Amino acid sequence: MSYVPSTPAQRQEMLRAVGLSSWRELYRDVPADMLLEGELDLPSGMSELEVGRAVSEMAEKNTRFSTILRGAGAYDHYIPALVKSIPAKEEFLTAYTPYQAEMSQGVLQSIFEYQTMICELTGMDVSNASVYDGATAAAEAAAMCRDRKCRVTLISGAAHPDVINTVRTYCYGTGDELRVVPVKDGRTDMDALREMLTAEIASFYVQQPNFFGLLEDCDALGELTHAAGALFVMGCNPISLGVLKTPRDCGADVAVGEGQPLGLPLGYGGPYLGFMATTNKHMRKLPGRIVGETVDAKGERCYVLSLQAREQHIRREKASSNICSNEALCALTASVYLAVMGPQGLKEAAEQCMAKSHYLMRGLTALPGVELVYTGPFFHEFVTSLPRQAEVLAALEQNGILGGLPVEGGVLWCATEKQSRAELDKAIAVVEEVLAK
Amino acid sequence: MKLIFEKSVPGRHCDLLPKCDVDPVELPEGFRRETVPALPELSEVDLARHYTELNHRVHGVNCGFYPLGSCTMKYNPRIDEDMAALPGFTGVHPLAGEKHTAGCREVLDTAAKYLCEITGMEGMTFQPAAGAHGEFTGVLLIKQYHASRGDTKRRKIIVPDSAHGTNPATAAMCGYEVVNIPSAPDGCVDLEALKAVLGEDTAGLMLTNPNTVGLFDENILEITRLVHEAGGLCYYDGANLNAVMGVVRPGDMGFDCIHMNLHKTFATPHGGGGPGACAVGCKAFLKEFLPHSALMDEPGHLQVRAFAGNFLVVVRALTYLLTLGREGIPEAAKNAVLNANYLMRRIQGSFEPAFDRICMHEFVLDLSEYKKETGVSALNVAKSLIDYGMHPPTMYFPMIVHEALMLEPTETESKETLDWAAEIFRELYELGKKDPDFMHNAPHQAQIARPDEVRAARQPVLRWQKG
Structure with a gap:
């Protein structure tokens, strides 16, 4: 089965309509010796009943812990039940990126609401429409904090190992340096940080709570970072922000985090959600999609993808990031979760x-x-x-x-x-x- | 319609959690949140209706024709959703350990086997979360390869000017200087232009084939040979793989690594902009440079995000691959190409194709003559389609065609739908001649009409504020 609705007779009719007599002619630009000889070395296709059985058998090979x-x-x-059912709706599920605002007000408004909720949660001024996950959000934050003079990024050794390694990978890409601040008694070593905050430091990233679960003294870390002229980035657990001091109140310039706890299943690691928010001062450096409010020709309030001059399809190699999508359905899930919880x-x-x-x-x-x-x-x-x-x-x-x-x-x-x-x-x-x- | 915050009623809520059955714990002073976040306060019925109302203001491919060129908006099968929702997958912790996650490994290994066979590659990772993320991963393979050989002089990545905007942005993220080469008029690589820039500073070439105007580059073997001779590697942007899967393999064209958008070619839903998922494949000599999670796998490798990637999206793609199998995969590609050619010919005679020859899975209409004649632009035609319930094609891309509309019907549209769509294009063609003003003001029946994007950019309102 290939989900092709046209019948074999219709396909022949269509071939004739375009003036061809065989499938081979459709691929006449492909050099003959390059075409696959024979069939792919793969099993035959399956009916829905069979494929359901085969994939379910794989799922059963995982241990289900209570x-x-x-x-x-x-x-x-x-x-919550509603958090599962809303994003499964056919329209939300199968739409593309909302390029055509006239046909996507539902997606655009839901992202605008998500951005607002992330701002409320973190205390920051501006949120983007989300990025791939918490680790890439940290890497994108490091990139947005760099300028021509300050290129080196600091990260706490008490951050998640995958986050550290992802930031390291992004830095390897651009040829910039990442330095890891040592850990003392399970927390960022404050004295080491003080010494490492030299003139070329662009930003320092701390995770709150950190990888070992401990609460870092973010006020003090932020003060140290700012005193050295660097930007302060916090990676936050969004559920903890129900009780913990906001990154804004800790002095963060950029707040990022892994949004998975907001209603997304464990799912062997993905899809998850990277949230990313900053202050008005750094708004135009924020990467990724952002939705803005405006009015239409009749003066009605509506929403569009905005501030696109920052993005890769305009700036090409001058863009600071190549990201051109978000995790819209995961952002919707997180919004529904936050709305249901209140x-x-x-x-x-x-x-x-x-x-x-x-x-x-x-x-x-x-x-x-x-x-x-x-x-x-x-x-x-x-x-x-x-x-x-x-x-x-x-x-x-x-x-x-x-x-x-x-x-x-x-x-x-x-x-x-x-x-x-x-x-x-x-x-x-x-x-x-x-x-x- | 109202925002969710404007519907909020203080004190309203849903009861979801039981009372806490253990002693409460207080946070020490200095760590406590000082403000209450202004999240909406609503009942479950308010929420269900709010999101249903929003959902009604969205057009998905499962709701109607969506010929958005270069995005491969094919039907998203429902069984794929059922499989991704199996508790045996959704409940698996990424760090549960090998013994308890054999089923997840089998999903990834089986999907890798299928995709290696389809592309002619020998290694595969599913860590990247989207196409652009996969490009980043793929170009990092090239970078590590040259670095491992101590070949530090290779600083340039060659990108044809017809490429997707992500290609040059990706090369820049990997620290490369981008060398744009002009394309031939048909979007194919200009061999002389390529030869002129190849040299010992060439790290690699990024290429889409079929290219961004929907044509297969017949010189492909010569192109990859030239790059290899100069010591560079060839990167295949799999955005257009749907035209050729099961028919011709990027590995056989001479490519060393490739990314595939599972949300395009392998029918996983786009979700309004994500989550997608991406597979990056490579030849055996690049396998050692594939990314790994520091915590799940062994440390010492690069990684582009946490854990193993968008796993539940891979489950959907695998379900699709198993359903199609060896016969269905080329059948999908051939019908995608047939549908594109059929629609192009059915429209031809009104709006004209930019290239009057057999296309691959998508084609470009060139409206520049029509615009001169009537004043009606590609944008006006695109917006007019909305009134018929059709999602507009990709507009003004590729940039090498002026007044371009790029259509990709995919194989999951029936002859009836294509006939219907062609009729609408022909109708609009006539309408634009008679009543251009009507089309300048389109759409007329949409949720909104012509949002003020300049105002959105100049006076940014990016969140709701408490009144």
Whole structure:
């Protein structure tokens, strides 16, 4: 099956209508010796029933855990029913980028609403229509902060390893330098940062909460960065912003982050959502699509893709980024999530993340040999030491629980509003049982 | 219509979470949020209706004809959505470990096998999230290759002037100097112009074939041979792969690496601008430079985003590939080409094609003569189509044709739809001669008409503000 609706008879009729007698003539510009001889070395096509069975069998080869206590950049939150059904609607799902404003007011307005919600969440002035994910948002932020004189980017070593490596890759592309600020006791080493903030530094990126779950002293980091004349970029967990001080209030010039916690499934890593917001001062340096409000010929309020003079199809090799799409459907998902939660619901989710993760931490660290590796306030992730690590994690897995992620020095655990006390108690009991053996 | 914030009623909300069953925890002073975000406060029914109203103001390819050239707007099968929504995929944590993610690996490996066979490549990554992101990944392969050989003098990437705007922007993101070469009048590579710029500073060439005017470059083997002789590599922009999949392979044309837009050629939905997904393929000698996640795989490689890419989009593309199989893949390509030629000939006699010869999967109409005659522009015709419920073609691209309208019907449109579309073009052709003013003011029945884009750029309003 190839979803071609024309019947074989119609296809012949159409061929004749264009003055040809065979398929081969359609490809007359292709040199004959280059055409594929025979068929592709692939299986025959399948009916819908068969393909459904084949792909479902693959899905069944993955383990389905009833409880997930692993985060590290991908978080298992409750996804409300409406958040799943709205983006599945045929029109939202199958539209292209809204180039033709007259046929895409729904997409454009939804992005305008998304931009507003991201501004509200972060406290920033301007948001773009989203980028690919949190890691590319960090890389794009580094690029927008560079100017002719200041080319070097600093990133905290306590940021997510994939984020650091993605920023490093983008810097490798343009031939710019990335320097990683050392970590001390699980947080950015403030003294090291002070020394590294030299005249050629364009920006410093910190993740809040950081990869180890800890809260960084962002006010102080921002002050240090600004005192050295560099720009301050914060990578934020959007759910944590239900309770945590906004990047704007911490002095950030650019706020970015991974939007996956806002209603997107884990999905083995994607598609996710990179959000990106800045102050009015840096608005015209913000990469990616941006939707703006205007009026039409009748004076009615409407929305269009705006500020396109920044973009690659106009500036070609002079553009600072080649991005020409966004994760529109993921941005829509995040908007629906934030609208369904509302200000109170988001705060509640954030508070429950904190409460559940601290409950898990207390339960685990009450066990022999399990201790917090780092002290200090955390949001919903923490690192503990764990004796007989492999054995414990395997026992949890046998009980349908995906335990924390092994990291240097221990295990990185996570709990969210999704887990009940009973689930957490069960996990703690399994760990206890293994350690008691 | 009202914005969601303008519908908000203080105190209204949805009940979604149970009461917290463990002790609350307070954030220390200095870390607490000081302001309440002005998110909407609405009930579920308010929200369902708001988003349904928005959805009614969107035109998707599954709702009607969408001949947007170079975007391959083919029908997005529903079974692909069902497969991507399987809990066995949606619930998988990217760091769950190999033992627990065998099904996801099988999806990626099977999709890679199909795409390698279709393109004639030997290595494949799904990490990039979109076409432009794939270009970046592909050109980084070229950069790493030269660097690994200590060949530091190669600073230039050659891009024909008919290329998509992303090509030069990508080369610049990879630190290369962009050398634009003029195309022949038919958008094909001018061999003399190419020879003139090739040299020991050539890192590579970025090329789309069929090219951006919808023609297959018959000199392709000569082009890739010349670049290789100069020590450069050849990058295939797979934007137009739909015309040739299963018929001729980029690997056999002499290309070293390629990106494919899964959201074009392999029928995954565009979602109003994303998420797409991209596969980047390469010959064996470039495999060691493919990107990997520092956390999921081994460190020491480049990576272009976190984790393994837009996995759930790859599930959709794989479902499509399995459905088509070895017969369906070339069948789709051939019918895409047939449909384009049929529509072009059906319109011809009113609006004229820019190139009067057999096209690939898309073709360009040149309205410059018509505009001189009637004052009606490509833009006016495009906007008039909206009143008929047809999404306009790509306008003013490629830039080497003035007053261009580029149509790509794809293979999933029936003869009836193509006949209907051709009739509308012919009708508009006559209308423009009789009543150009009517067309200058089109569309007449759309949600909105002629938004003021200058005002949007000069006085940017990029968010709603509390009244």
